[in-house]
Amino acid sequence: MNAAAQNFSKTYREARDRFLQAARAAGGRVNHHEHPLRGPEGEVLATDVARIGPEDAPFILALGSGTHGVEGYCGSGVQTALLAEGFADGLPDDTGLVLIHGINPYGFAWNRRVNEDNVDLNRNFVDHAKPHPENPGYEELAEAINPRDLSPETMAESRAHMRAYAERHGHRAMQHALSAGQYTHPNGVQFGGLEPVWSNRTLRMILREEMAKARRVVFIDIHSGLGACGEGEIICTEPETSETYKRMRRWWGARVRSTVSGDSISSNVPGSITVCLAEELQGREVTPMGLEFGTVPIAEVTMALQADNWLHQNGGPDNPKAKEIAKTIRDAFYIDADDWKEKVTAQTRDVCRAALKGLHE
Missing domain, CATH: 3.40.630.10 (Zn peptidases)
Incomplete structure (x- = not known):
């Protein structure tokens, strides 16, 4: 070492x-x-x-x-x-x-x-x-960013929605939607x-x-x-x-x-x-x-954040997947x-x- x-x-x-x-x-x-x-x-x-x-x-x-x-x-x-x-x-x-x-x-x-x-x-x-900053891209993608479960099918659907958004608006807009913060979904990423x-x-x-x-x-x-x-x-x-x-x-x-x-x-x-x-x-x-x-x-990194947020909404440290997601x-x-x-x-x-x-x- x-x-x-x-x-x-x-x-x-x-x-x-x-x-x-x-x-x-x-x-x-x-x-x-x-x-x-x-x-x-x-x-x-x-x-x-x-x-x-x-x-x-x-x-x-x-x-x-x-x-x-x-x-x-x-x-x-x-x-x-x-x-x-x-x-x-x-x-x-x-x-x-x-x-x-x-x-x-x-x-x-x-x-x-x-x-x-x-x-x-x-x-x-x-x-x-003051009024909080808005992030319309996040609002459009909220369900994809915060998937209901972590099954392969749901995660594939999430990635498809985000790819489609990037194709329409560009990768910088996609990154902004994902990372610029939001003030409307307390349980969201x-x-x-x-x-x-x-x-x-x-x-x-x-x-x-x-x-x-x-x-x-x-x-x-x-x-x-x-x-x-x-x-x-x-x-x-x-x-x-x-x-x-x-x-x-x-x-x-x-x-x-x-x-x-x-x-x-x-x-x-x-x-x-x-x-x-x-x-x-x-x-x-x-x-x-x-x-x-x-x-x-x-x-x-994105998938890790999605998994962590899903865990937060589904029992946190008491969930059987907690150690794996951590x-x-x-x-x-x-x-x-x-x-x-x-x-x-x-x-x-x-x-x-x-x-x-x-x-x-």
């Missing part, structure tokens, strides 16, 4: 323990934000924050993991690996390193991409006092919620506590599931004409892609974490990104192979080093 791989884990509990041990060994100050629910073995769930560097640092590099629950296997492993290898030892004296572990701890522990309310957290940061959920409120509090004194902040939210296996894309949610995008291209080059321009592997979705950063850290220069690592073909969705968002773990860690390390350089330009 290589050096990076030994920092990745097989369960949320193991991942949390490893992260906290590595944070303390690196001299970090650790805070815990305990979730009201428990994990599958009765374990405590929490969003944990490790901070290294001065409390009043004008520059902050932050890394988040587990926004999409089960994707925390990737993000947590990378965070722990960077701590264990001594990445924080090279921080400039005026810079703080903030690691936010398990932003959606419930989904992480229960092997779900969504939270305890079936909410996709990265679609939840909208203004819920990609539900964005009707109010700020626990993880939304907790993350906002963490940002105010840890970053209010900073002048410049880079926030790297680690994701997995889109793109070529092991390859990372830096996702910007602002247009190419924005100062944020121009800054990101200057720091990280061509691997930066904008969702607004349609250049990214990700759709341009409402209510992502970048909205939260902009709202909570007004008056500061904030450079927020999604760092997305590829796993398996998108068709397999493994299916975990495998869709996390490649349990040493070379993949080393690859995603190395790329994140490079992105972080460039961020430190950029913060001081």
Whole structure:
């Protein structure tokens, strides 16, 4: 096993323990934000924050993991690996390193991409006092996206409906219908919620506590599931004409892609974490990104999400298929192979080093 791989884990509990041990060994100050629910073995769930560097640092590099629950296997492993290898030892004296572990701890522990309310957290940061964004493509495909059962016949019918939609409207429209979020089907895939959920409120509090004194902040939210296996894309949610995008291209080059321009592997979705950063850290220069690592073909990811959602509506962990489906969705968002773990860690390390350089330009 290589050096990076030994920092990745097989369960949320193991991942949390490893992260906290590595944070303390690196001299970090650790805070815990305990979730009201428990994990599958009765374990405590929490969003944990490790901070290294001065409390009043004008520059902050932050890394988040587990926004999409089960994707925390990737993000947590990378965070722990960077701590264990001594990445924080090279921080400039005026810079703080903030690691936010398990932003959606419930989904992480229960092997779900969504939270305890079936909410996709990265679609939840909208203004819920206003009319929610519409997704007409999802409405047209709702029955196909959320099949009544997982039989071969039903799944084949689901794929046929989605192929037909793509043929009529194009593959980008198909991707948007599937992934841009929806606010009308609480038990469906990609539900964005009707109010700020626990993880939304907790993350906002963490940002105010840890970053209010900073002048410049880079926030790297680690994701997995889109793109070529092991390859990372830096996702910007602002247009190419924005100062944020121009800054990101200057720091990280061509691997930066904008969702607004349609250049990214990700759709341009409402209510992502970048909205939260902009709202909570007004008056500061904030450079927020999604760092997305590829796993398996998108068709397999889609089927895993469909199976997970079907399970949610049919008994959840009490269903006889629960363990099988939990493994299916975990495998869709996390490649349990040493070379993949080393690859995603190395790329994140490079992105972080460039961020430190950029913060001081």
